[in-house]
Amino acid sequence: MNIGQAAEATGVTAKMIRHYEQIGLIPEAGRTGSGYRVYGPRDLSTLSFIRRARDLGFSIAQIRDLLTLWQDRARASADVKRIAGAHIEEMKEKMRLLQDMVQTLEHLSAHCHGDDRPDCPILEQLATGQAGNGCC
Amino acid sequence: MNIGQAAEATGVTAKMIRHYEQIGLIPEAGRTGSGYRVYGPRDLSTLSFIRRARDLGFSIAQIRDLLTLWQDRARASADVKRIAGAHIEEMKEKMRLLQDMVQTLEHLSAHCHGDDRPDCPILEQLATGQAGNGCC
DNA sequence: CTTGACCTTGACATGATGGGAAGGTGCACG
DNA sequence: CGTGCACCTTCCCATCATGTCAAGGTCAAG
Numbered sequence: 001m002n003i004g005q006a007a008e009a010t011g012v013t014a015k016m017i018r019h020y021e022q023i024g025l026i027p028e029a030g031r032t033g034s035g036y037r038v039y040g041p042r043d044l045s046t047l048s049f050i051r052r053a054r055d056l057g058f059s060i061a062q063i064r065d066l067l068t069l070w071q072d073r074a075r076a077s078a079d080v081k082r083i084a085g086a087h088i089e090e091m092k093e094k095m096r097l098l099q100d101m102v103q104t105l106e107h108l109s110a111h112c113h114g115d116d117r118p119d120c121p122i123l124e125q126l127a128t129g130q131a132g133n134g135c136c
Numbered sequence: 137m138n139i140g141q142a143a144e145a146t147g148v149t150a151k152m153i154r155h156y157e158q159i160g161l162i163p164e165a166g167r168t169g170s171g172y173r174v175y176g177p178r179d180l181s182t183l184s185f186i187r188r189a190r191d192l193g194f195s196i197a198q199i200r201d202l203l204t205l206w207q208d209r210a211r212a213s214a215d216v217k218r219i220a221g222a223h224i225e226e227m228k229e230k231m232r233l234l235q236d237m238v239q240t241l242e243h244l245s246a247h248c249h250g251d252d253r254p255d256c257p258i259l260e261q262l263a264t265g266q267a268g269n270g271c272c
Numbered sequence: 273c274t275t276g277a278c279c280t281t282g283a284c285a286t287g288a289t290g291g292g293a294a295g296g297t298g299c300a301c302g
Numbered sequence: 303c304g305t306g307c308a309c310c311t312t313c314c315c316a317t318c319a320t321g322t323c324a325a326g327g328t329c330a331a332g
Contacts, residue, residue, distance in 0.1 A: 004278065014279085015321070034328055036279060045263065052262045057237045060318075070259050077256035081248045084258050088241050091234045098227045098234075101193045105224050112217045120213035122220050123206050126188045127181065140309065150310090151290070170297055172310055196287075 003029075006039040010047035017047065025050070025064055058087055111135065139165075142175040146183035153183065161186070161200055194223055247271065 007014040017037075020026045026046055029037035039047075049070060053063045065083055069075040108122045125131060143150040153173075156162045162182055165173040175183075185206065189199045201219055205211040244258045261267060 002279075013320080016319080018281090019319080032328095034279085036328080048265065049262050052265060054319090055237075056241055056262075057234070066259070066262065070263065073254060075254050075256070075259075076252045077248050077254065077258075078250045078252065080256045080258050081245055081250040084241055084245050084248075088238055088245065091238050091241075095231050095234045095238070098193070098231045101191075102224055102227050102231070105192055105220055105227075109217055109220050109224065112213050112220075114214045114217040116212045116214065118209060118211050118213065120211070120216045122213075122216050123202070123211075126185050126192075126202065127206065129184065129188060138310075149289085152288080154312090155289080168297095170310085172297075190288090 001039045001044075003037045003039065006044060006047060009044055011051045012047045020047075020050065023060070025060060025067070056087075057091060062087060137175045137180075139173045139175065142180060142183060145180055147187045148183045156183075156186065159196070161196060161203070192223075193227060194219075198223060 001009075003014045003017055006012075007017060012020075017026075017029075021028055021037075026043070029039055029043065032038055046067070049067065050063055053066055058066065062083055066080065069080050069083075105122075108125055111121045113119075121131065137145075139150045139153055142148075143153060148156075153162075153165075157164055157173075162179070165175055165179065168174055182203070185203065186199055189202055194202065198219055202216065205216050205219075241258075244261055247257045249255075257267070
């Protein structure tokens, strides 16, 4: 199976497959006599595994660990759970940051007329670092 | 005022001030005879403006627009509100994606023993793309 | 044999930021 | 005046995951 077919089958672009190979996330693929990379069912599983982990937002470093655990028959599920837990916390932290930003910006936006006049609390806040009126 | 002092006063690193100058986000700073960049109160305001906008997660492109509007005395607040609204939507979309990932991962994690045994629904899901048991 | 689709490697870009090297400048202290 | 130190300058490289482009080789069908 060529790289294009592997890409289509797993949803990982050919570019990224080569990239993952280059950074050592996956082993070097076999080659045909003319240098084409060849993929088998086992490789496809690995690539699919990677894509699903990426879809869940795992970083390459985390995926590297998960792959190791996945291939380790004697793994402890606690290790996997720990990695997942760390990732969940990272994502929750990002959400908190986003939530704070959204809240601030929505508040400012709510106080902005949004008309043709030039006065705008959003810009005022950005300019001075304090709310323009004493609304809160 | 030197770049280091401007950096400390505004919370934008010297490195980033030079970068912003290079990409044309801010005008070229004045120079002393020996080539040191010099900053005045007006420059400090601009840099503080940029830092606050960055803290709110605005992209450089959005900040570029906001800066233009800020310096345009005849601006319409509607324009600012539109940029802010677009940014809010972007952030909310990111939050939705994160929320989905967190939910999926927490669900999997809840079904993982987290002990010394090797069987782990998290890895199963990543490997097969389907839940290992028929729990839902 | 040609054509077109596919493969190869390699280089470069993104966006925002950090790190570091090599060399010039400013100032205080002895 | 010299020395040392903190600061400045420019330039290059790295991150992270991904995309784009270019120049050239390969394969299969017509």
